[in-house]
Amino acid sequence: MTINDLYLIAPEIALASTGLIVIVLDLVLNNKRFLPVFALLGVLVSVFFTLALCADISASSNGSMIGLFSTLVVDKFAIFFKLLILSIVALVVLGSVDFVNKFEDSQGEFYGLILLSAVGMMLMAATKELISIYISVELATLPIAALAALMKTNRSSEAGLKFLLLAAVSSAFLLYGMVLVYGFTGSTYLDVIAGAVTTGAVPFGSSVMLAGIALIVVGFGFKISMVPFQMWVPDVYEGSPTPVVAFLSVASKAAAFAVILRVFYVGFGGVNVDWASMFAVLAALSMTTGNLVAMMQTNIKRLLGYSTIAQAGYILVGVAAITATTPDGGIVGLGPSGVLFYLAGYAVTNLAAFFAIIVINNHINSELISDFSGIAKRAPLLSAVIAISMISLIGIPPTVGFMGKLYLFNAAVSSGLVWLAVVGVLNSVISAYYYLRVVKTMYLGAGEPENRITYSLPVLVAVVVVVIGILVIGIVPGPLFEFTEVAVRSLFIAS
């Protein structure tokens, strides 16, 4: 390990040390209000290092830097996800200040574990070797199991245990799949695997990798809450502390999709297994199942749980949308950049919904949608925030959700998957019903305007930032989309 290696993982080091220091500070500090401030400082340092790396790779000749025995790659693709995850962490820390302040203890653990999990997620986006990917995935997952159980209530502990067990099961699948791939190709490095496939060095042809690839899909299927591996989602969402769910639903999904894109597009691009069609079918199943079951939910967190399953389906459309395979095994397509764009849009949208719901739940002590009746009179801003995020989740302009779907479905159509695009848009129609039901309940029920719901300044900042994000990216999506295209291009150059 050289100094250069340390520099390459400086963002992760900064974040991890902040996480550890926050936990220690929690023991010595009496005034817990400085914990989130310190956590945010750590995020800021990490962002600074990430931007420095970004400037360096822009200057370098091939647009990427490789280190840590070639397991770590810092390219625009990794930078995109690092910045996305860091932004999510910062927002989650801000948005959950009120919620965490109510904890009697383990406030430091909350922030510390979020930061540690984020370190794992950032590494997930930047590794190109199977074992490192596995370790990053574990690092990202285990803190969340602890976070889910943080409330120490029955429901919370149950959620934590469920999450832990299913994470373990999915890791087992993932690892077994990786072992099979290693067995046939003789390497755990994605670029070497791709090379072995294209040069025909895989015994019996690359079709034999089907089992390995399928197991890897199963493993990641759990992480991204894809049907048929979605069973844990509603229960964990319902039982866990809401800020943890907010973090889990967007950051974890983003990181898992980063790995899926890198593993499949770089490693398995030339494999003679039609995994794109497999993803297309899974995408259709996920969105349809998620949306249909969501229609019957009465608990807002369960509703968002099923919604996240459906959203995973939309994002998978982008993974499936491959236009063509180039002779050297590379893949051209609008799909991956659509995935990146949608993930960023989904992050702001879902965080907006969750932040508002955290505050409202805290006041009315209920997660039932029917108890949100007339809440618009008590919390006009928060209700507007939920309404805007629901509209974005449906995919109605001028929100980022619409632009995301436009890109994804455009990618699907241009790769010939018209049927998938049709399934996608029809699912948007179904989803309009249940998303708008939430809006309807908030605005149409009778409520008493005297009993205003209050919240602190950091929460207000977080809410305003994400809502502006939803609208601004929805109206001016160009810059972000160009960044995602650059990021995806670097994925192919780096390999």
Next chain:
Amino acid sequence: MLTFTLFLPLVGALFILFFVNTPRTVRAVALLIALVEMVLASVVFWTVSQDGSGSFQLVEKIAWIQSLNIQYFLGVDGLSAPLILLTGLLTPCAVFASWYVEDRVKEHFFWMLTLITAVMGVFMALDLVLFFVFWELELIPMYFLISIWGTGRKEYSAMKFLIFTIAGSAFMLIGILVVFLSSGTFDMTELAGSTLTNLLIPTQLVFVLFFIAFAIKLPVWPVHTWLPDAHTDAPTAGSVILAGVLIKMGGYGLIRINVAMFPEVTREYAWVIVGLALVSVIYGAIVTLRQSDLKRLIAYSSVSHMGLVLLGIASLGAGKSAVTSVGLNGSAMQMFTHGTITGLMFLVVGQIYLRTHTRFIPDLGGLIVKMPFLCAALVVSGLASLGLPGLSGFVSEALVFLGAFHVWPWPVAVCVFGIVLTAGYILWMIQRVIFGPESGKFSEITDARLPEIVPVVLLVASILAVGLYPAVISDVFSSTLSPLISTRFG
């Protein structure tokens, strides 16, 4: 100019939301914006009318999303200018119609003005994605207008309206993307001048994708069922805008996209379109006859009248003689005249309902004694609706029948019978509501107040003006539609 006209209502809506607090000032600000908007729309119309070439005027074009070649592209031609004028005309009417709204005044005007921007955007956009954005933008304001300020089963109706429209636009989105894939552009002017080939799916299917979206909006039988519910349960201003301009978006889309971009398919499948038109006209009229709710009655009559728009489009079908633009002109005229006539009807009915608190026809009767002005307005709109010469409804219906007759003699003959039915339900409705024995329940009610008189006078004047001198509108329509027919159907 166009950008300013387009976003003025939205800016006004946001201003009201954030800076204006008392209901009095909210109304004043909304009215001011609506009047300025009306003037702006008139200027836009006048510009196009003066030019007379039928090409796009006041064009604004800047790259919006470069990576997908999406543009912020606005322009008006002879097809959209009269519809923009119509929207401008109905905006102050809708504001006046909401003058006596007591509940959540601020939000009401916020959503209404936002809605106007969305509708204006649909008529001005010349980029398919931009068109789609405005098309969808209209959903949320209308949803709130119906579900908060509506009556009856308002939540159900609002949701039904939304689901129907969004389902239609889902198909349209696929159509747009398929067109983009083969042509590489979302530019509607470019697409309207070229022949689309090499589509991923058969051209007929792409045509159908667009047709479904517009047919739901128009609405065409059998996807019309959202309209009676939405109209009946919407507040007066909502009904005025919904009937006045929102459903015209469907007809506009059919001409702008289906006819102009897919002329061959339009020709080939005109027999299907004429069939749908026939059913809409006759079925709509028959169902209207047996309505006992005033607003529902007008709503079903809209289904029947919008069938005529479709009939005019069907006149482009393969006939013995050459295709002329008369029928299509009639369609466009029908959209304009129906907008003013039905807008007026809903306005008056809304004002009657405000006083009587019932729309149930058997409960009404003899209203002319207490409110002669409103009843006279209702009679004018009714007569215009049944196509009395000298009023605007006659012109458009005559044009549609004239244009379609030599292509589809028998279907047109049957549709003309629909006019007889229209006369039947309109006159019967007028007889039961206005004349007849005075019901003793309404001894306290008074006639229209000033904020109610102004929009009525405005709309009656426009109905009379277009009826007496239709060329003021129809020349503008034909300046764009005639070249379209001669180049695409020649």
